[in-house]
Amino acid sequence: MAFELYYWDGIQGRGEFIRLALEETGSNYVDVTREPDRGTEEMMQIINSSSEAHIPFAPPFLRDGDQLVSHVANILFYLxxxxxxxxxxxxxxxxxxxLQLTITDFVAEVHDTHHPIATSKYYEDQKDEAKARSFEFVRNRLPKFLDYFExxxxxxxxxxxxxxxxxLTYVDLSMFQMIEGLLYAFPKAMTGxxxxxxxxxxxxxxxxxxxxxxxxxxxxxxxxxNESGIFRRYPELDIDR
Incomplete structure (x- = not known):
């Protein structure tokens, strides 16, 4: 049976860390919400289920036969x-x-550069706070994480x-995705x-x-x-190291 990956359509997001592992190994998998006859509704039915014992809090999650596994690091530990x-x-x-859990922390800090107050608010509603958070991220947190992994x-x-x-392990694949995302979102900070x-x-x-x-x-x-995912390119948030 094919692995079934559940994640939001239209963005790489956290689901991309799972896709890279499945693609590298040529695994048979279905990206459920991108299937025209399935889609996001099927994913939300699982999350909102009133009968499923092992309901996930949020995507991504993976179905392997009867096994349902949620959270990026947990899914990769399983796969x-x-x-x-x-x-x-x-x-x-x-x-x-x-290491994968540390990457999870890294991803969360990247996300918070553009949504430092609340995910329920648009970026435009927290631009001043995002600029302050991004300054701290670029000057202190970005080098702290990259120095550690180096x-x-x-x-x-x-x-x-x-x-x-x-x-090669799944952690190498995930670090590749982190560098790719940082080069997109913070090209000035990543110079050199x-x-x-x-x-x-x-x-x-x-x-x-x-x-x-x-x-x-x-x-x-x-x-x-794109500017709907975790890694977003807002020039006003990107500063020189």
Missing amino acids: GPRLGLAPLDEASRWFANG RVLTQNSAQGGHLVGNG HESRYPGLARLHRLVKNRPAIAAYLASPRRLAF
């Missing part, structure tokens, strides 16, 4: 061993999960330039990132050039970044 994208030893699998790469360099273990973070830049290129990922990026399945 990783099944798709060959997780380390073989238990200690490394837990470390990979910790250090993890450096200290694992003997294993072939991956974040954990000696082969290749020299500041050479390990992350190499990893980004490695993932981008993998045959399955390159084919996916060139396909209509890969939606473009």
Whole structure:
């Protein structure tokens, strides 16, 4: 049976971290809300179910037969061993999960640069607060996260330039998506990132050039970044480091 991925149509968002793992491994999956005969209504029926015991709080979530798994890091922790994208030893699998959870925190801070007050308000209703939050993000939080992941790469360099273990894992794919999103949303702040973070830049290129990922990026399945997703390009929020 095909994996069923449930996420909002029209944006990459958090669902993209799951798509990259499925695309890299050539997995059979259905992007449910993009199916004309299924759509968002089917996703909301599960979320609002009054009978499903394991209801998710929000998308993305994944159905694998009778198993329903929610939250990006949890889904990837579930998929990783099944798709060959997780380390073989238990200690490394837990470390990979910790890295993915740190990426989850990173994603949340990116989101809050344009919605620092409330997700129920439009960006235009909180522009002043967004500008202040983005200044703090670019000057302090962005380098803190990137410095950490660069250090993890450096200290694992003997294993072939991956974040954990000696082969490609879902964490490498997720870091690729983070760099892609940051280059879109904060091109000025990311200027010169290749020299500041050479390990992350190499990893980004490695993932981008993998045959399955390159084919996916060139396909209509890969939606473009836009100002409805997590990574949004608002020039007034992008400042020099």
